[in-house]
Structures are given as structure tokens and as C-alpha cells.
Amino acid sequence: MNKKNIIKPELVRRFEMLEILPGEFNHRAHLEVATYYIMSQGAADASATMRNGLKRLLNHFGKSDGYKDDVTRFWIEQIAAIVQMDPELRFDEILGKVRHQLADPALFALKSDSGGVSMQIVKDLRYPIGKFQWNGGLTDVERSAALEAIAALPQQMRVAVNGLSNAQLDTPYRDAGWTIRQVVHHVADSHLNSYIRFRFALTEDAPTIQPYDEALWAELKDAKSMAPSVSLDLLDGLHARWVMLLKSFSEDDWQRTFIHPEMGPVTLERALGLYAWHGKHHLAHIACTQFGL
Numbered sequence: 001m002n003k004k005n006i007i008k009p010e011l012v013r014r015f016e017m018l019e020i021l022p023g024e025f026n027h028r029a030h031l032e033v034a035t036y037y038i039m040s041q042g043a044a045d046a047s048a049t050m051r052n053g054l055k056r057l058l059n060h061f062g063k064s065d066g067y068k069d070d071v072t073r074f075w076i077e078q079i080a081a082i083v084q085m086d087p088e089l090r091f092d093e094i095l096g097k098v099r100h101q102l103a104d105p106a107l108f109a110l111k112s113d114s115g116g117v118s119m120q121i122v123k124d125l126r127y128p129i130g131k132f133q134w135n136g137g138l139t140d141v142e143r144s145a146a147l148e149a150i151a152a153l154p155q156q157m158r159v160a161v162n163g164l165s166n167a168q169l170d171t172p173y174r175d176a177g178w179t180i181r182q183v184v185h186h187v188a189d190s191h192l193n194s195y196i197r198f199r200f201a202l203t204e205d206a207p208t209i210q211p212y213d214e215a216l217w218a219e220l221k222d223a224k225s226m227a228p229s230v231s232l233d234l235l236d237g238l239h240a241r242w243v244m245l246l247k248s249f250s251e252d253d254w255q256r257t258f259i260h261p262e263m264g265p266v267t268l269e270r271a272l273g274l275y276a277w278h279g280k281h282h283l284a285h286i287a288c289t290q291f292g293l
Helices: 010-016 027-041 041-059 069-084 091-102 141-160 178-203 223-224 228-247 267-292
Strands: 112-113 115-118 257-260 264-267
Touching: 010 027, 010 041, 027 041, 027 069, 027 091, 041 069, 069 091, 069 141, 091 141, 141 178, 141 228, 141 267, 178 223, 178 228, 178 257, 178 267, 257 267, 264 267
Parallel strands: none
Antiparallel strands: 112 115, 257 264
16 A cells, blocks of 8 residues: 555644544544554554554543454554555545445444543444435435445455454354354345346346345355355455446436335336445444444
């Protein structure tokens, strides 16, 4: 990763000088400081700098036992993956991408807690970022953001499970829920089905698609025992083709539909929003499992 000479943001200066208030150093602020360090120092050095800075800040607040190194490493890896996708962008452009993809407060948020900083607990592990919401259409900005989310997912998924042991991979994300291993294979199954549905909708007149029972698919032997790397490799190629196809759409293409036997007519624009959400939804399951949230 190329290091850049970047003017230090005021927020970073205040973080380093211990001038920032505990309730002020929220998750968005955390992301901005980490993004600056990654772009100016590289991911390896940024991790150490962030670790030392957070420990100093927590000590300053009298919360010396509040630091979690695995959480810091997780976010450094997530941000670094975004930086690596567009290394020539300016700091403000990269920060915008980071905030869009990682700043959902329903997933993780740093909040003030008795004068210190702690992790906010996700209350509904089934939907840690909330259920998918559809308001009837996407703005140009929302459509572009959804495309970016789909493009970024394979690398984010790879980072999320990197280094996990078999025991960790076989840990359910909630009681009676799928294991992390099953989640990774499910994402590949689901997105492969979605990609095929897009192609049917583009080449046929409102085709009726074949649904599948995701719960039963997740119980098949490959989904329960195969290494996640197999599905991660599949996602790399699948999303590369999917994103190229999506970027070729005309305005009329977004309004083409397929018929889902349970949901009824679904425009490709709605499907885009759904699957951008779907990737983040399952990344959140993995993150919650790793950090005991």
C-alpha cells in the first residue's frame, strides 16, 4: 500500500493530544483517525499507532482495561481493504467510502460509558444492521453506493474470516443460528442465485425465477464442512462479473423485473439494493460472532 503525505485532520491532532472528549470519540471519529493512519503510514504501522493512541486515550479516561486489540485489528483490516481498492483517491474520497461502508451505527458504535469508551452491544443478532428497507427507488448516489458495496464484499468477507480456526468457523453467530462457515457458503449460494436472476431478467420478459430453501442448502455437507476459501474464491469471480454487468445498465435496465413466487415482481434496482444490504448483513453476523457481541 502506497503511503501518502496527507495534512493531518484536526480530529487526529486532538486525538493525539488527548483533547477529545469520550462521548465525542464515536465510531465515525474512530474511522476517520484510522483511515488517516492507514493512508499516511500503511496498515501495519497504522495498527500499532492506533493501538498506542487508543490505550493512551483510555488511560486518560481512567478506563485502562477497556482496550480490545482484536477489535482494532478488525477495523484496520476492513479500512485497509477499502483503501487498497482505490489507492490513488484523495483522503476525503477514501474517508467517504469508509464511512459509507463501515459507519452503520447499528453494527458497531463507540459510545461514552461512565466517562470512558466502550463497544455498543448489538441487540438483535438476527438483523444486526436492521432489516432491508425499500422505499420504492434509489437515487443516483444510493445506486452508486450499492454498486460499491457489492464490489467491495468479496475482499471484506475474506478479511472478516482471515485467520479464524476451524473451531471459530464452526461457531454459530447466534443461538440456533448458522456457523460462520455456513454464513460464508450461504453468501456465495445466495449471490450466485441473484446473479443468474439478473441475467434472466435482462434477457427474458419478466421471468418467474426458481426460489430455493436457504435453510436446507445450508445443511448440505459442503456448506457445513468445506473450507470458506472455496466460496471466497467463487465470490471473487462472481462479483467481478456481476459488477461489470451492473455498470453496463441503462436506465431502462434497472426497471426490468423478475417474478418471485413469494415476493411478486422485483425490479433489478430493488434487487441491487437488497443484495448490497445482504452482504453487509452477513458481514455483521461474522463480526458479532468474533467479538462476542
